[in-house]
Amino acid sequence: xxxxxxxxLRHKGLATNELGFTRRDYEGSISTLCAGCGHxxxxxxxxxxxxxxxxxxxxxxxxxxxxxxSKTPDYFLGNSHGFNSVHGRMPSVLTGANLANRDxxxxxxxxxxxxxxxxxxxxxxxxxRGVNMVYICENNGVYGLTKGQFSATADKGSKSKAxxxxxxxxxxxxxxxxxxxxxxxxxxxSGDKKQLVPLLKAAIAHTGPAIIDVISPCVQFNNHPGSTxxxxxxxxxxxxxxxxDFMPAKAEITVDYEPGTxxxxxxxxGSVLQLAKLHxxxxxxxxxxxxxxxxxxxxxxxxxxxLLFLDAAAEDLHTHLNTAEAPLNRMGAKxxxxxxxxxxxxxxxxx
Amino acid sequence: xxxxxxxxxxxxxxxxxVNGSGSASANELFARCILRMGVPVASRNIFPSxxxxxxxxxxxxxxxxxxxxxxxxxxxxxxxxxxxxxxxVASIEPGGYLLYDSTxxxxxxxxxxxxxxxxxxxxxxxxxxxxxxxxxxxxxNIIYIGALSALLDIDPAVVxxxxxxxxxxxxxxxxxxxxxxxxxxxxxxxxxxxACKLKIARSDKVGNRIFIAGNDAAGLGAVYGGxxxxxxxxxxxxxxxxxxxxxxxxxxxxxxxxxxxxxxIVQAEDEIAAIGMVxxxxxxxxxxxxxxxxxxxxxxxxxxxxxxxxxxxAVIFDIQRGGPSTGMPTRTQQSDIFACAYASHGDTKHxxxxxxxxxxxxxxxxxAFDFAExxxxxxxxMMDLDIGMNDWLTxxxxxxxxxxxxxxxxxTAEELEKGTVFGRYLDVDGDAIPFRTLPGTHPTKGSFxxxxxxxxxxxxxxxxxxxxxxxxxxxxxxxxxxxxxxPKPERRDAKEKTPYGVLYxxxxxxxxxxxxxxxxxxxxxLDVMRIRAFPFAxxxxxxIHAHDSVFVVEQNRDAQMMKLLVNEGAFDPAxxxxxxxxxxxxxxxxxxxxxxxxxxxxxxxxxAAE
Numbered sequence: 001x002x003x004x005x006x007x008x009l010r011h012k013g014l015a016t017n018e019l020g021f022t023r024r025d026y027e028g029s030i031s032t033l034c035a036g037c038g039h040x041x042x043x044x045x046x047x048x049x050x051x052x053x054x055x056x057x058x059x060x061x062x063x064x065x066x067x068x069x070s071k072t073p074d075y076f077l078g079n080s081h082g083f084n085s086v087h088g089r090m091p092s093v094l095t096g097a098n099l100a101n102r103d104x105x106x107x108x109x110x111x112x113x114x115x116x117x118x119x120x121x122x123x124x125x126x127x128x129r130g131v132n133m134v135y136i137c138e139n140n141g142v143y144g145l146t147k148g149q150f151s152a153t154a155d156k157g158s159k160s161k162a163x164x165x166x167x168x169x170x171x172x173x174x175x176x177x178x179x180x181x182x183x184x185x186x187x188x189x190s191g192d193k194k195q196l197v198p199l200l201k202a203a204i205a206h207t208g209p210a211i212i213d214v215i216s217p218c219v220q221f222n223n224h225p226g227s228t229x230x231x232x233x234x235x236x237x238x239x240x241x242x243x244x245d246f247m248p249a250k251a252e253i254t255v256d257y258e259p260g261t262x263x264x265x266x267x268x269x270g271s272v273l274q275l276a277k278l279h280x281x282x283x284x285x286x287x288x289x290x291x292x293x294x295x296x297x298x299x300x301x302x303x304x305x306x307l308l309f310l311d312a313a314a315e316d317l318h319t320h321l322n323t324a325e326a327p328l329n330r331m332g333a334k335x336x337x338x339x340x341x342x343x344x345x346x347x348x349x350x351x
Numbered sequence: 352x353x354x355x356x357x358x359x360x361x362x363x364x365x366x367x368x369v370n371g372s373g374s375a376s377a378n379e380l381f382a383r384c385i386l387r388m389g390v391p392v393a394s395r396n397i398f399p400s401x402x403x404x405x406x407x408x409x410x411x412x413x414x415x416x417x418x419x420x421x422x423x424x425x426x427x428x429x430x431x432x433x434x435x436x437x438x439x440v441a442s443i444e445p446g447g448y449l450l451y452d453s454t455x456x457x458x459x460x461x462x463x464x465x466x467x468x469x470x471x472x473x474x475x476x477x478x479x480x481x482x483x484x485x486x487x488x489x490x491x492n493i494i495y496i497g498a499l500s501a502l503l504d505i506d507p508a509v510v511x512x513x514x515x516x517x518x519x520x521x522x523x524x525x526x527x528x529x530x531x532x533x534x535x536x537x538x539x540x541x542x543x544x545x546a547c548k549l550k551i552a553r554s555d556k557v558g559n560r561i562f563i564a565g566n567d568a569a570g571l572g573a574v575y576g577g578x579x580x581x582x583x584x585x586x587x588x589x590x591x592x593x594x595x596x597x598x599x600x601x602x603x604x605x606x607x608x609x610x611x612x613x614x615x616i617v618q619a620e621d622e623i624a625a626i627g628m629v630x631x632x633x634x635x636x637x638x639x640x641x642x643x644x645x646x647x648x649x650x651x652x653x654x655x656x657x658x659x660x661x662x663x664x665a666v667i668f669d670i671q672r673g674g675p676s677t678g679m680p681t682r683t684q685q686s687d688i689f690a691c692a693y694a695s696h697g698d699t700k701h702x703x704x705x706x707x708x709x710x711x712x713x714x715x716x717x718x719a720f721d722f723a724e725x726x727x728x729x730x731x732x733m734m735d736l737d738i739g740m741n742d743w744l745t746x747x748x749x750x751x752x753x754x755x756x757x758x759x760x761x762x763t764a765e766e767l768e769k770g771t772v773f774g775r776y777l778d779v780d781g782d783a784i785p786f787r788t789l790p791g792t793h794p795t796k797g798s799f800x801x802x803x804x805x806x807x808x809x810x811x812x813x814x815x816x817x818x819x820x821x822x823x824x825x826x827x828x829x830x831x832x833x834x835x836x837x838p839k840p841e842r843r844d845a846k847e848k849t850p851y852g853v854l855y856x857x858x859x860x861x862x863x864x865x866x867x868x869x870x871x872x873x874x875x876x877l878d879v880m881r882i883r884a885f886p887f888a889x890x891x892x893x894x895i896h897a898h899d900s901v902f903v904v905e906q907n908r909d910a911q912m913m914k915l916l917v918n919e920g921a922f923d924p925a926x927x928x929x930x931x932x933x934x935x936x937x938x939x940x941x942x943x944x945x946x947x948x949x950x951x952x953x954x955x956x957x958x959a960a961e
Contacts, residue, residue, distance in 0.1 A: 025795070029812065058798060061635070061790040074800050074812065081790035082800040083634060085627070086653055092582075092624040096631025096639060097790070099580045099615040104635075104791050122627070125620040317617075324611040328579035329636035329789065333756050335613055336577040338603040340750040346571070347747040350561035351386075 018054040026051045028078040032071065038190030038216030038231075039069055039138045043076040045193050046107070046136075049200040050077060053248060060105045061097055065090040065119060068145055069111030069138035069216075077107075088119025091126035094133055095317070101327040102318050105204055106133040113143050116152035116171040123173065127180040127209050132316035134203040135211045137173055138190070140218040141229035148221035159226030172298070174308060177211040178291050183314030184210035185290075187305045189234050190217065199307060201246040205271040208314035215303060234303055241282045241293075241306040247272040267312045275307060284310050353465045354446040357548040360390045360415030362426040364499070364549075367439045369432050371403030377492035378409040379742070380513060381499060385413055386562055386744070387509045389554040393419040393861065395741045395937055400587070400680045406435045417556055419708075419744055420862025423941035427549055429495060436461065448547055450498065469546050471498045476534050490531040497535025502547040507536060561747050565712035565738035566642075568748065569668055570595025572716025573640055574603055577756050578666070580639035581616045582628035584647065587680040588736040589670035592642035593618075622647035626654040626665070633664040634801065636761070636789040638720045640666035645687050646676040648694065655729055656695025659826070660803040662776075662785070664723035664730075664759070667691075668716070671735040673935050682935025683736035685857055686907035691731045692885055692915055698823055702730045702833055703885040707860035710745040712738060715838070717750075724759035726833050727784060735906070737858040737937040760786040767796040775799045775810040776822055783828035830886045837884035840891055843867075845876035851951065852898035854891070856882040856912060859904050859938050866943035875951055877902070885915065892920050900954075902947060904930045906938055 014022040026047040031040050050060065057079035064070035066087035073082040085093040094108045108126075115123045115137045126133070141154040150158075153173065154166045177185045184206040188196045196214065203210035215234050217223050223230045242263075249270030263284075265273045275284070283289055290309045297304045324331075356362070364381075368374035375396070382394040393412040399405035412422055427448040430439045443449060445465040451457075453470025462468055473494055477487040500510060511529055518524040539546070570592050573581070583593040593616065600614040619625035625641045632639035643651070648669055658665050671687045673679030694701055702722060706715040715732055723730040760780075762773055767788070773796070776785050785808075788797040799810035804822060807813040855863050860881060867879055880894045895901050895916070903913040910929040917924050930946045932938040 029800075032812075056794050058791050058794045063631070079795050079798050081788070081798050083631075084800065084802045085630075086657055089623060089627045089654070092619065092627025093631035093634070095617070095624075096580060096582060096628030096633070096637075097635040098631075099617070099628065100632040100635035100637030100639070101789075101791065121620055122624055125624060129617070318615075321615050321617075322610070322612050323615050324606055324609065324613050328613065328615060329632075331577075331579065331613060333577060333754075336579065336604070337575055337750075337756075340752050342603065343575070343748055343750050347559075347561050350563045351559075 017051055019056060021051065021054070021057070023047060023051045025079065026057060026077055028073075028075045031075040033068060034220050036219040037068070038140060038218070039072050040075070041190040041193065042136065042138055042196070042214055042216055043072050045196040045200055047076050048193070049197050049204065052197070053201055053204060055105065055204070059103070060107060062107045062109060063090050063094040063097065064109040065111075065114035067111040067114045067143070068218075069109055070114055072138070073107070073109050088114050088117070089122055090114065091119065091122035091131070091135075095126055095129065095131050098131055098133065098317070099323070100329040102132070102323065103327050108133050108135045110135065110137050112137060112139045112141060112151040112153040116173055120152070120171065124176065124180055127177055127182045127211065130181075130183070130208050130315060130317045130320060132207055132318065133209055134200070135209060137211070137213045138216040139173070139213050139229070140216050140222050141227065142218050142222040144218050144221055155228040158228045159224070161221050161224055172294075173211065174213050175291055175294055178287055178309055182211045182309070183208040183311040185309040186211070186307045187213045187215070187303075189215045189238055189303070189305060191231055191235065192238070192305070195240060195243070195305060198244040198246040202244060202267070202271070202273050202307065205246070205248070205267050205269050207268040208311075208316045237301055237303045239297060239302040239304050241279045241304060241308065242284070243276040243278060244307050245274040245276070247274060265310060265312050273307070273310070278306070284308060353467055355467055355548045356426055356444065356446040356448070358426070359550045359552050360413060360554060362413055362549045363422055363424060364411045364413065364427045364429065365425040365439075365442070366409040366429040367432045367435050368407050368409070369434070370399055370401050370405045370407040372492070373489045374407070374431065374492050375409070377496050378411075380510070380517070381496050382411050382742070383513055383562065384500065384505050384509050385411070385551055386557055387513065388506060388551055389557050390415055390551055391417045391419065391556050391744050393421070393744065395421060395737065397936060398681050406432050413551065415554055415556055418861065418865040418940065420860075420865050421937045421939040422865070423939035427547070429499065431495070440466065448549065450495065450502070467546070469502065469543060471495065471535065471538060471543070473535075476538065480534060490527075493528055493531035494535035497532040498539045499535075500532070501536045501539035502543070503549060503551045505551050506553070507532070557744065559747055560744050562742045562744055563709045564591065564740055564742050565706070565709040565734050566591040566670065566740060567595040568709035568713040568745075569642075569716040569732065569734065569739070571599045571748065572713040573666075573720075574599045575713070575750055576638065576717030576720040578638045578640050578720060579614050580629065580632035580637045581614070581641070582619050582625040582632075582639070583641050584619050584622045584625045584643065586622070586644050586647050588672055588740045589642040589644045589647070589668060591740065592668050592670065622650040623654065626651040626667070629665045630654055630658050630663050633658070633723070638664075638666075638724070640668065640720075642668040642670065644670050644672050644680070645674050645690065648687055648690050652695045655701065656697055656699050657803050658729045659695065659699045659701065660697070661801050662727040662787070664720075664727055666719045666723050666730050666732065668732045668734060670739040671733065679935045681736070683858070683937055684906050684933055684935065685733070685735055685859075686909075686911065686933070687733070688907070688911035688915060691733065700830055700886070702726060702728060702837065704730065704732050704838065705856040705883055706732065706734060706738065707857060707881065708738060708745045709743050710748060713748045718838070721757040722833070722837065725757050725784070725836060726829060727759060727787060728829070733857060735858050760784055762786045762788050762792070762797060764793045767793045773797050774808045776806070776825070777808045778825055782832045783825045784832060834886050834888055837886075837888065839888050840883055840894070841881040842890065842894060843879045845878050846871070847876045849876040849878060850899035851877040852894055852901040853877050853879045853904060853947070854882055854894070854901055854912070854916070855879075855904040859906065862938050862940040862943055863904060865940035866947065869940065869944045870947060873948065875948055877947070882912070887916065887919060891916070895920065895922055895926060899926070900928055901926055902928045902930055902950070904938070904943060906932050908933045
């Protein structure tokens, strides 16, 4: 994500990661979103997460639907392939891409209109199928590109910029993801990079669908008093259940914590998530308790954030399908075509 | 005593049954017996959208001459369904035969004077022999096959061989089925000898042909064509394509060492997700397909447009049926031509293939993946229920081991590294087909952001009108390239020079072959062309221009193919005479023959009067 065209020459002292790439190598085109848009902060957090994880940029595929959020994959990871697909249908396109090549990292970027309205069905089914992906919902409660209509995540009673009151119940993608069996569920706030970057890293390292609902205020159409998706409202009501430190698989773990205050969870790829508990009773491995907790706290007006649920041992769709380890898109006639002799045998079974 | 139809190896038997009574496998056994005696058959299931209770029919055309279309009419009716009795009896040709269960006496009004009755007390035989109600029902079917075999002189040894093969894995059932068969066979030999003058005589007209349904063949074609991703949603009559692909993959595509699958099949939540997955997989370099029918085609429209503009390979099997969603899901039609040729919104046009039988369903299925990747566009394989769900006698499937998959223009990391210029929508070869790169190719070169339009030749964001026009003009030129690689139409010229031509496509083929032979026998000559692909090859226009009048035979109400021809070729609609058959049953040779003869005779009379 970049606001202005930067010169191609690089400062010699620019920090590089293990692969020798600078942060600039993870940037994309110039953002065309409004100045101050929460989505740009999320793009920036993604750039930082991928830079710090030393991911080869071309090992990532970015897919999106339609809307302001879905435009953003053009604004980060310019060396990665991106696909701005159909409204509400990113999950199916990403699922197909993932089936074709299981070796890449799949970032699905969507918004609240894209995921909770037109795409609610595809959201649900990619979660229950266990597609290995990071699913980021850039959630601002409003349709930006069509100028200010409520979306399905807008809270009941919240006020639009034009003064209308939303009378419909909101859809909470976090609760829904939990019910549907997601193995990694988080909520964050675009204005809290300290929380968001480690969550993104943990999600990328996770095997299975990692759902991150990021409240991302729309400065144009949903940042006014009476909105529950404004910067001021989220800052005032943000209640994090934990603080996450992400340790990549090969990192030496050096940080010491007071016993009992930190929970360490190892994921499939060997990465370790160290979670400083901010709410002592919160157990992120208890799906049912998490759902109950969320409902109670949200009824009390809190925006609960952090890593809310984790099943570190989850399997993904490829495991369920027993797909070959080699990506399907690299197989040729040798692996795929049974040949003429086999066809002669098959013909005989149809006589 | 009514006149009795006499024929050897040339008649139509129709079974009227109740859905769910287990008749399907018995009826298929009958068809296979005749094939094993070397006599060609064409069988067609006419079934309801129902699991149990509604009427279902199975029609077997027996033709020593090898005609595989529906002839029209019924010579021997096996009437096992009281619900449809009256209609079934009414459909028998004069002098034909009615095989029925004579356990309960029926009033004379239930019969026809000009039809020969062959009553076999099936229920009585069953009740006498079996105690279990389910056995009574199932074996009743085998008993009537036994009766038919005796009536038609089918060799019982052939039936026993087939039963042995069918129940190879459950040998205890072989003897029981053979016993049931004998009950019917012996009853006829004893009580009804000579009752039927329709006969099967051993022949050698089947050759090495196979008996297979188009959906099964298409699923196998997808395996041979290198498809690895299949995403689908259940819908009649296309479901068996995905099921066949699954069956053949489990047989042919499991890595023998690791036990892992070299395929991924997902039953999606709906048709929209199914095509989304196919497009995602195609974008990422896997050969992917979906199988659906008209309602699914409607749901997929938005994605078809995206794939067309974003130039993503995809293969769609459309097994056509009567519309709409609550329409005639188990009846055949060729009525999705418009919906597929111009699928989606904006200026779009798609590649369509029209296989004529299961053999071509196999080969076009495999070819479709080459075309889709070469042209970087969706390819529709336009089948229908008649080809898809009925077993057809067809040439054995064949494969050339020297054949390599045409993966189209994909720029590799090596080429990018060498400094080859990459523009995703740049026409470097003059064939309007650009190069693409697959995700994950190179760390810093060749990536691009995929959008429908709103970009320039280098995939950079652009809302310039000139960039848009440049792009869609190239897409049109790409379809010109398509014409050069798609299957050419097949032309057969009449023995005499004629002002008449006939165009047809798809499952109409076997009925057309027969109708043309009969017309020729009657001294009516027409040149014939079978369309195999859209966009139309130039030969189609030449054919139309070479004739004063061109019949277009199709199985839909709106003459969709004729209108597509008018639209694309700017022909005068007055050149065309549409012959349309769209009641949901497969078109018959008699229909085509009569309609063409009537029209030509009318013209001849008119000319004479003038």
